[in-house]
Amino acid sequence: MDNAFEHVRELCSRVRAAAPTVAVLDHAARCAVLRAMARGLVANTEAILAANAADLASAAENGVPTVMMDRLKLTSERIGAIAEGVEALIALPDPLAGGDSWDRPSGLHIMRRRVPFGVVAMIYEARPNVTADAAALAIKSGNAVVLRGGKEAIKTNCAIVAALGKALSACGISPDAVGLVTDTSRGSAEALLSMRGLIDVLIPRGGKGLIRNCVDNAKVPVIETGAGNCHIYVDADADLEKALRVAVNAKCQRPSVCNAAESLLCHRAVAEKFLPDFYAATRKWNVAFRACPLSLPLLPEAVPATEDDFYTEYNDYIMSVKVVDSVLEAVEHINRTGTGHSEAIITENDEAAAVFMSLVDAAAIYRNASTRFTDGGEFGFGAEIGISTQKMHARGPMGPEALTTVKYLIEGNGTVR
Secondary structure, eight states, rough: OOHHHHHHHHHHHHHHHHHHHHHHHOOOHHHHHHHHHHHHHHHTHHHHHHHHHHHHHHHHHHHHHHHHHHHHHHHHHHHHHHHHHHHHHSSSSTTOOOOOOOOOOOOOOOEEEEEEOEEEEEEEOOTHHHHHHHHHHHHHHHOEEEEEEOOOGHHHHHHHHHHHHHHHHHOOGGGGGGEEEEOOOOOHHHHTTTBBBBBBBBEEEHHHHHHHHHHHSSSBBBBBBOOOOEEEEETTTOOOHHHHHHHHHHHSOOTTTTTSEEEEEHHHHHHHHHHHHHHTTTGTTTTTEOOOOOTTGSTTTTOOOOOOOOOOOOOSEEEEEEESSSSSHHHHHHHOOOOEEEEEEOOOOOOHHHHHHHHSSSSEESSEEEEEEEESTTTTTOOOOOESSSSOOOEEEOOGGGEEEEEEEEOSSOOOH
């Protein structure tokens, strides 16, 4: 049998065996583990940075784009921030607490309780922060986790998981509760999709191709996270100073992430004023524009947009631009070209805002605020395991509760039907 398949199956078997050592912990014990994990990351900063430097050198040799290098790069400050994100989960409510109960005329007493999935698997690309975030969220919610990151970050991921494993062991938890797939071949990713019985749910986090492959081919349940073709719509009744501040932030603050804006829609009534100002404000980053015929003359050096441009997640300093005649035209364009991630309207008109926010089909919809806020930490969930664009039990930024399900506990007294 294929070596990659055997490696993945053996790893998943060990993680499955370790899962009960996490599931039995009460909330206080899980929080103690999180505290140890956060401290372990900081204590092992030097080793993690050395591994990351090796990954960065390899990525540079292989021509990895600059914006992707930014995702891959760690610093002492970024490791500290990751550790703070892990520790921030401690203050959040127990995702396994609560529940409800009721009695039936049959004599049954029925209790509904939240429980962990068991084993959560993640497939993701060159973002080593996801390694720590996913592990921490799994522990917070009583799960074990299988991690399969991209080859660009393999040394960094190994160093992070080693640090987390030490912390788990120190707390009396099997280090196999956080397992890392070290085979970075395509075969290992394909193998993970087939681990039915060993994996309870799979969460892909990355580009459109990765997510589509998982959704189309997985034999295990998948929570679909989406690529982020996010829009900013500047309405006829927008405060243009607000619009400029929000649009520049949404596009330029960190263009490589899924909640960055990729497309700008502008009402015809304000286009002649707003678009030249937006062009000038983005010169610092040399944003390149793919413009519709009406916006093309208003954006120096822009090139004509193709239909494909309006469906593209650039993850770069590139943006498509379209002039529209109404909020309804903006909504239609977004629902046709968007990915259901994050969309924003800039307007002082309550009616236009209400139309936009009720009709746009997306997980997160903003008024007068940047799409860059679609994030578990910014929503108060601590770290996030991904941003779901599906419409099942989890949608939008997924915090600890998204990694739980329910079971029913039923008590009778010799009760029969």
